[in-house]
Amino acid sequence: MSAEPTPILTCHGISKEFQDGGRTVLALHDIHMQVLPGEFVVLLGPSGCGKSTLLYLMGGHLTPSAGEMRMHGEPIVGPSPKRGMVFQDFALFPWLTVRENVGFGLSLRWARHRIESRDAQIDRLIGMVNLRGFENAKPRHLSGGMRQRVAIARALATDPEIVLMDEPFGALDAQTRDGMQRELMRIALETNKTIVFVTHSITEAVLLADRVVVLTARPGRIKKIVPMDLPRLRWNWRNDFSQRFLELIGLLEELLSSEIHDSVEEGMSGKTR
């Protein structure tokens, strides 16, 4: 096991509680996991299981109630340009153009002296996400898919070691979503970025992930970590109805369906109580 690479990011017994009108709600319980360099990790779970919360904890936007989040062994104490974020509703800066959105991180004080050839960097990213010709458009003039491409380019602009994506294609229609998944995989291969990706879509998880972390219903605990033992770029596999592809989907469906079932029962018993 000496060849085991050192993880970029580690969760040590992470728990997270929220205060909800005087009540304490446990969102996550005792999460132990790690993310290896270059890996594509998908967090999969029923809605409300705390998978987004786990991502925000990794981003440093929330602080854990117990346990420790570490990056390269250093405790995460807040947000950092080393960890890029992409949100479901894009969260673009609507008063800025595409170019200014993508270049936002590089225009900040920390980057101004450190990074040269900012313009070239921004040009390269706009080209990478296929937004040439839209540099001066403002977000409101773009379609959902294009907005998310701006958000991805913006997150990549600071050259983060890891990109955290919170259901980034959840607000897109099925066709756009399909195209964006392929584009993301291409970008992931091109840039060799480490990605943590939250979704509740099993197909999306199998298409993209190297490893899928399946979470239980609230409070979210790790149910199982499933390695996707298929080579990347799985679209062809899906078209060929690869046996393994379908097996993996079936496996995740089974893991998840018991959780959805449990959470429904829990909700119902809660009501009759």
Added chain:
Amino acid sequence: MRNAFTRYYSVILALIAWEAAARLVDNKVFLPTLTAVAATLGQLVLSGELMTHTAASTFRAVSGFAAAAAIGIPLGIAMGWYRSCENFFSPLVSLSYPVPKIGLIPLFILWLGIGNISKIAMILAAAIYPVVLSTYTGVKGTPLYVVWSARSLGASEGEVLRKIIFPYALPHILTGLRLAMGISWILLFAAEMIAAQSGLGWLILYAERMLDTPTVFAALVTIAVLGFLFDRLILGISERLCDWYTERTA
């Protein structure tokens, strides 16, 4: 040209109605005709009187407005951003907002004398509320994920305030400034009741005592036009700066 007409024809109709009503009444003290008011305005312009009063009034109204903006915007941002500021200032704002500022005239004279300072303070005291409340609302409305995006790109606390919170709240801030501008002109009249020697408000009071109704109207029209011009100025600025907000998406 046609555009200008469709934009302002309500004003033209109102002016025609005024002229017709005044001719019907046929009493210069009760309701002077538009033409009579225009003649008086012309005289006031020629004598240079109007310029003096307009300059004095504009200085007071704009100073009060500028002070309200200079204090109100930072205060509104602080209240919307820092919980401790919100807790501290919010009840004070709610408590002092309904206090009739005109009722404070004797106090302002007592504290600040009868010069321009007390007049400007008077306008400030009324105009600051819409600025603070609109700015506060705008800051509160900034989506959390937009702020988080900026932070994960490496924005410092100051950069988040300057580069995210302020632009996001700007449409609300400018709405607050529009309201404040209108209030400044309204309060100007009250402020110029404080032992003034000049100003359009003073001119109205003076002319009323002389039963010189055309001059009263001439001064009122001047205030209306000034208020209109300043309102259009702020509106133009906000349309230019906040096109991302005002323009509806298809």
